[in-house]
Amino acid sequence: MQRAVAELVPVLPLLTDLGTRFAAAGHELALVGGPVRDAFLGRTPPDLDFTTSASPDETEAILREWGTATWDMGRDFGTIGARRREGGTETVVEVTTYRADAYDGVTRKPVVAFGDSLEEDLVRRDFTINAMALRLPSLEFVDPHGGLGDLRDRVLRTPSTPEVSFGDDPLRMMRAVRFVAQLGFVPAPEVLAALREMAGSLEIVSAERIRDELVKLILANHPRAGLELLTESGLAAYVLPELPALQLEVDEHHRHKDVYVHSLIVLEQAIDLEGPADGPEESVPGPDLWLRLAALLHDIGKPATRRFEGGGGVSFHHHEVVGAKLTAKRLRALRFDKDTVKAVARLVELHLRFHGYGDGQWTDSAVRRYVTDAGPLLQRLHRLTRADCTTRNARKAQRLSRTYDELEARIEKLLAEEELAAVRPELDGNEIAEVLGIAPGPALGRAYKFLLSVRLDDGPIGKEAAADRLRTWWAEQEESTS
Template sequence: MLAEAVSHLEPVMPMLRELGERFTSAGHEIALVGGPVRDAFLARTSPDLDFTTSARPEDTERIVDGWADAVWDLGRAFGTIGVRKGDFQVEITTYRADAYDRETRKPVVEFGDSLDEDLVRRDFTVNAMALRLPDLTFVDPYGGLADMAARSLRTPTSPEVSFGDDPLRMMRAARFSSQLSFDIAPEPFAAMTEMAGSIRMISAERVRDELVKLLMSPAPRRGLTALVDSGICEYVLPEVPALALEIDEHHRHKDVYEHSLTVLEQAMDLEGPRDVPGVEEAEVVEGPDLVLRLAALLHDIGKPDTRRFESGGGVSFHHHELVGAKLARKRLRELRFDKDTIKAVCRLVELHLRFHGYGNGEWTDSAVRRYVTDAGPLLSRLHLLTRADSTTRNKRKAARLQATYDDLEARIERLKAEEELAAVRPELNGNEIAEVLGIKPGPVLGKAYQYLLSVRLDEGVIGKEAAADRLRTWWAEQPESQG
């Protein structure tokens, strides 16, 4: 197993040996540690190379001087020196024996004296394995390799101690479960459940970053389920567990929580190239796409607040897309997502039901234009979200919905070809509108522009002369024209 793992490190082996020889010649230990070692055993390529050493930061700088192409010390306070050698950027960190300030949860840096002492402070046993350099001696004091074979996440020390030191490790357990398709062992999962509320001590930015990594993983359902079942999600994204609406004895609605996880998975399956009948080249959303995945997860979060039982035995969720967009905006702001991401996700949540008015293709060209214009640059994601939102087990109904959306995409494609639909504008620009009406730039000009845009959306291309006539007719009915 070691030989096979080492073979996956072959592209970086010359650099590993050189670095190892420089440190041992200077009387220090150095080892490749953490994710790169774990990934080598999993036959994965790790994007990072992390090293731990007995050398203090100033010793590390002296050892790599003349060998490294560049050195930076922004992490010096934590014992970390950054190094660039050729195409590789690496971090070399002095052995640590961290203690944590139990009030701020920030690490109190204390340098350690041994590799084993450094490894025990790491989050999970599968990340607490190392390869000593330059001889590639495998070091695994806490059973990481056995846990890897069992596809299990355990902590090197007591999970209560580990999660008490840094509660974010509970979210990291969920994230690694999604990234690696590992199970969280019973002991750490019990600690997560018992200590769920301590996640409130972690900054919104750190929580957000872990959530993003989880959602961008190959199997986010695993991690999301762990967060919900442990109770952690109640503190970081409470709208998701709230989707597990109690099903009444008549089963008048689906489990919205399970539906949302399925929509997320189906949206992921649609990322990348796809074929649509009648469309020469369907729009592509390259995966993993954070905006699409967030929108898929959150698209129905307005349902709990809008659920109404009808007299005939049915259940309704009127305007849940509008309520959901507001809830999503509030939550994503609290998690410190950037404005563009928030705007895009909330717009998709708001629009995700629009297609259901299409029926069997009854929309006019005007309605199709408005669909495209309202979606704007999010149209390709809206295509995927809307398709993914069909989770019916009725194969005939599912096929009918797919065919109907195929028809809509084909219509959009035809209109785009005819009218440059993606960039719909009034047939008169602002200067031309001002000239026709004899007005100056200002709110009235903006109002006239919006009127001509609505004409363009409703009627398509009618020509500049006809547009000017329509504009004059409209203007004669406006109070401002009387001034």
């Protein structure tokens, strides 16, 4: 308790002030949930959640006197927000009236009923580690469901039975998986059994809510444990069915038990290649959602492209192309934004490109195309490609690493010499129109693409040479249509 309070020292004046104000008005106030859990874990809570016996109107009246602004976070759900500015410091709080929710099991919208006690509020929370509270201003510790013991034992349990808890809100099953990844906890046997039994009820939860939990899972410090639970419990079948499907496929190099294990290892290795959170953009500061999703999904095209070859071999031709399409489809279904869908699918599509490099036989033209095809995703592609090497053959791994070192060196040299990051034809649209004597339209677009290919194949050749090549190409186009 002393260590937990020590973590709360920076906010103790706030806790004491608010607790005293609510008590003076005849109401209870408690710090509850994640902030209490984090304090016992030795972490200063990033957010503060309060619960109270006061009604939303009573809470608003107290917070109006305390802060410089208040707002309705969801009055029907009992939550009022407030802001207080002192000097250069701004403090934001949210206070929710004791709840005794029930869900109708169909729409996932809670039927709100305000509770009468802190204990009644705590029993409706998702896990025992989040069902601990500190009464304010006394700092009395309230733990009716043994959350502190479960925190010590790193076990996930529910205040009520798991069936009741998950039945109230099936998204709590995704939260269980996320806490495994974030906190390194393991589900209690009865929780794991309920996850398996009730996985199908996740179908009634909106894609947006599932996506948000999946993102938190992917961005956790150790997402592999959470993803393994997601698969083992059967939840993945309703969230990311492409993941368990990989267990059926043998990696073509026979390096791993299955492609599923390989994909999890690639994810871990990609995380290791992320830059520090405050690093420059080119270091791909972690946690990076696009890189991690691409690492996890890079081989999901293999089940659809598996072919058994003569001699017992297995091939997955064009699985990167199929995988890119499947990636885009799944991310759209989960309501990811367009930029994320496009970027992750593109990384999946390009993840095998390096393997055509061989022992360095690529021309400068091929290197230029590698860079321009990757565009702003180049640094992520570097890390994804390196992470995809999971061979246990140390000599082979070293050779692949040296070869990619050489490719990166060539890329840096060409980037410095030719500004490939912003490669353009050496004639702009107006100049092309003037050389050919044509107006803007489809023909001008084709001419632009032709000069871009010249730039990629031959590098900078100068405006006059580019104009000559353009005229020759244009004459050939006219001959072919005459």
